[in-house]
Amino acid sequence: MNYIKGIQIVFFIIIGLLVSSLSFLMFHISPLNGLASLIDSGFGSSIALLETLKVTTPLLIMAVGLSVPFTAKFWNIGGQGQLIIGEIAATATGLALSPYLPPPLVITASMGAAFVGGAAWAMPPTIMKIKFGANEIITTLMMNFVAVYLLDYLLIGPMEGSQAKLVHAPASNPIPASDMLPKLVSTVGLSAGIIIALALAGLFYFILNYTNFGYELRVIGESRNAAKYAGIKADRRILESMAISGGIAGIAGMVLVFGTTQILIPQFFSDISTAYGYVGIPVALIASLNPLAIIASSFFLAGILNGAYIMEALYSVPIDVVITIYGTIMLFSMIGVIGDVFKALRRWIK
DSSP, X not given: OHHHHHHHHHHHHHHHHHHHHGGGGGGTOOHHHHHHHHHHHHHSSHHHHHHHHHHHHHHHHHHHHHHHHHHTTOOXXXXXXXXXXXXXXXXXXXXXXXXXXXXXXXXXXHHHHHHHHHHHHHHHHHHHHHHHOOOHHHHHHHHHHHHHHHHHHHHTTXXXXXXXXXXXOOOOOOOOGGGSOOEEETTTTEETHHHHHHHHHHHHHHHHHHSHHHHHHHHHHHOHHHHHXXXXXXXXXXXXXXXXXXXXXXXXXXXXXXXXXXXXXXXXXXOTTTOHHHHHHHHHHHTTTOHHHHHHHHHHHHHHHHHHHHHHHHHOOOHHHHHHHHHHHHXXXXXXXXXXXXXXXXXXXX
């Protein structure tokens, strides 16, 4: 069944690529040539692959984190807000401790702060669901808006950097270069964050498949009533899964700052290149919430995203078209996930 499902997903991804390539006709570019350039830009050279791995890093971390509560059918749509809070907590901790501690301790403390911050941000909507039955899709989504505007306030207030004041561009002070995550490939800025991402994927593959915690989340996801009769404390497990998910999203934010940007900058809802909390949702679902499969799905979608932005530079394709291409591919991917199309076709043929 999983094998058939995998084929179905791949089929719809290919359809999404072909359909999205038609947008190149508006710029007098052959769809097949445009599609070939898109794939080549994301995967066609060692530099392209390394750039894709850099984009993969936070996306993989985010999607792995989302897979935990999703397994229990608890829909955490607040990953973006949890990521932002992780960025804030990590940056504040790093800047505060940098003068007093060696880099390894600064990095460790900042990652711990990011985890705690992201986990704490995930708690209000989770508690509202458990205690009052509030819809977690709405409440977690709304927390994203609060996080975005909290970041805006901090960057023109308590966390505004000295250089930002001079140029009137909201940003924090930079993390000292010595406290950044080690670079694996300095030419493209690929940091040790990719190792953290892969380690988390392996760890949670084991947890979700070979521990009582993972088993109980699956039972909760299949049937709350069955979980109750089996003696599983569903509310407690959901609370724990959301704390883990928010914490991992926070780590994704820390890796972004300490591995790539070096400073805190405002977030924009329209910028898909930094909306890892939203893009991570289809990445996790396409992989059927399997953390090892998420490695592949995050790498593929990161390559398409990377290739799309390079296409913008090569062919002067407007950014809106780039986003449309990416969105179309994700849309068709999700059709492959949620639609039993092949079964429907077989019934129709009969």
